[in-house]
Amino acid sequence: MSETQQHDIYPSMTVSTDNKTEKIAPIKLGERLKEIRKTLGLTLEEASQKTGLARSTLSKIENEQISPTFQAMQKLTTGLQIDIPQLFSAPKKVTATGRRDITRNEEGKAHPTSTYEHELLAIQLTNKKMMPFKSKVRARDFSDYSAWIRHDGEEFLLVLSGEITFFSEFYEPVNLQQGDSVYYDANMGHMLISISDDDALILWVTAS
Structure with a gap:
């Protein structure tokens, strides 16, 4: 798929802050869906069984060859037990600090x-x-x-x-x-x- 075709499917967005224009990366539902499926440990076949969408359809969505309809997104969220917003934004990465403190009995x-x-x-x-x-x-x-x-x-x-x-x-x-x-x-x-x-x-x- 050419850069022009990708731009047509995933239009970029801009916001203006303090007279500066900041570009927001286009949303790629296919990549996000693949990430969710792999996080859940599901193969395409297993995801197909859970969502009721054909394996070929899921593959095309993940490879950005087609955009899912709203009905398809409903099947995805129901079958994978996720919320629709999860398809549009990745979870924030949390870095553990490793902080720990043990207080023995009566030693506070x-x-x-x-x-x-x-x-x-x-x-x-x-x-x-x-x-x-x-x-x-x-x-x-x-x-x-x-x-x-x-x-x-x-x-x-x-x-x-x-x-x-x-x-x-x-x-x-x-x-x-x-x-x-x-x-x-x-x-x-x-x-x-x-x-x-x-x-x-x-x-x-x-x-x-």
Whole structure:
């Protein structure tokens, strides 16, 4: 197929940004379909059986000899169990950083306050997107706090042992026992008290 024919099938697009013209590569459905099929570990024959499209038709689509009709694309997405947008854009390549930090039991960094006894976890990692820590809840009454606790981000709380009352600015107080959890907007005022005989132990994960 000549360059002119390819240009006719896959017209290029341009966008203007700051008075500069940036060229966007033309979409090649055939190449994308072949990539998806190989990622799924399917032969042309197996893809044909799953989609109901003839093997020869699939081969022609992959080799850019024909463009698939909308009906053919529906069969492709249904048979291969993918979404139509996946035919038009490749997934972003993600590079693993290999970050890892193990915190042995009771070897986190202690950070006691008047209402909590925190143990910060994964302290070797910097610039974390999440801040995990265990806390022993010392507070026993709402009046132990001078004001609502609030900060940026969202927070997940899991009760590891004991029982707490979870107070929040816009909801009625709720009691949480071992194994119970709550996910909430940390900008909303919140606070905890222990209501079990022993101070409750909780796992907290704060995400920015």
